[in-house]
Amino acid sequence: MDTKHLLGSHRGRERNCSVARTLEILSSAWTFLVIREAFFGIRRFLDFQTELNISRGVLADRLEWLTSHSIFARTEYQASPKRFEYRLTQKGFDLYPSFIALMKWGDRWLWRGKPPPLALHHKECRRWIDPLTVCSHCGEIIVPEAVTYHDGPGAGTTPIWDRPRVRRVSDPETFLRGHRCSVARTLKIIGDRWSFLVLREAFFGVRRYDDFCRNLGISTNILADRLQWMVAEGIFFRSPYQSHREQLEYRLTEKGKQLYASMIAMMRWGDKWLSQAGPPLLLHHNSCGHNFHAAVVCDCCGKELKAKEMAYRSRDERVTTPLEAPTPAQEESAAK
Secondary structure: OOOOOOOOOEEEEEEEHHHHHHHHHOOOOHHHHHHHHHOOOOHHHHHHHHHOOHHHHHHHHHHHHHHHOOOOEEEEOOOOOOOOEEEOHHHHHOOOHHHHHHHHHHHHHHOOOOOOOOOEEOOOOOEEEEOEEEEOOOOEEEEEEEEEEOOOOOEEEEEEOOOOOOOOOOOOOHOOOOOOHHHHHHHHHHOOOOHHHHHEEEEOOOOOOHHHHHHHOOOOOHHHHHHHHHOOOOOEEEEEEEOOOOOEEEEEEEEHHOOOOHHHHHHHHHHHOOOOOOOOOEEOOOOEEEEEOEEEEEOOOEEOOOHHHEEEEEOOOOOEEOOOOOHHHHHHHHHH
16 A cells, blocks of 8 residues: 555655554554454454444544555455454564564563563463563574664665654553553553654664654654653653753663564564565674574473464453464455
């Protein structure tokens, strides 16, 4: 789907980035939440609406958007009257590691010592697990300090398109609708495109306000809002870099650094599905000396986690069974 006509004119250029391309699709809180419910097995319009307490118009828009980008395949399950359901395609299923990485971060940082709301059961090894984000080459847990970058085959620049102004969700409780899991609480903090992109720049080593503004083409008031919000949430801390205290830079806290797993999981998805010329950026793991991609794996057996091989138990004992993989017919329908 060509969306450039919806974005208006362009101003300057920005470097190609699989995270940014991913976020062009996952561009709103509702988009994240609809996909999250699909990972819990929700397929039908009324069930999405009931779980999320979302208006029909907003839900219809999000489902149409995700279907147009082949995240969902729309299939008929009743002929008279016609009724449809929305099933994840393989492209949609491949977003699962990104959601698990978001959930893992929320489990660690947002429950203040309480048990997280959702436990993960890996059907492959029949254990309750704690997922890890590791180097695909050596299996070591990835930390941002151990990674360097260089241009990939898809490197280059594309126009910066003017976009409608995006505000953070005015009611953070929106993120707590539907199935209880830490993805929702994580999205309360970073659940919009600009917040993710500010974080991306921080992982590239950007610290100063003017550099964030120049690299992102972001308006000063939006940037100030995102930085202030993430300082308040403990993602960044302010540090003076000149003798005058008003000259400040923004450095990631340990809490902020651990969002790196989510970023590189999204990068892997964008590299696979949205970068026809190849990855714009290659990640190099200094510890093992090899290029790598993020692998979200079981801490018990080491295998990469797949949505259809997982089950869940919530603190209220609500159990969700594994999802079914998309059929070839559903994949063919999604590709049309």
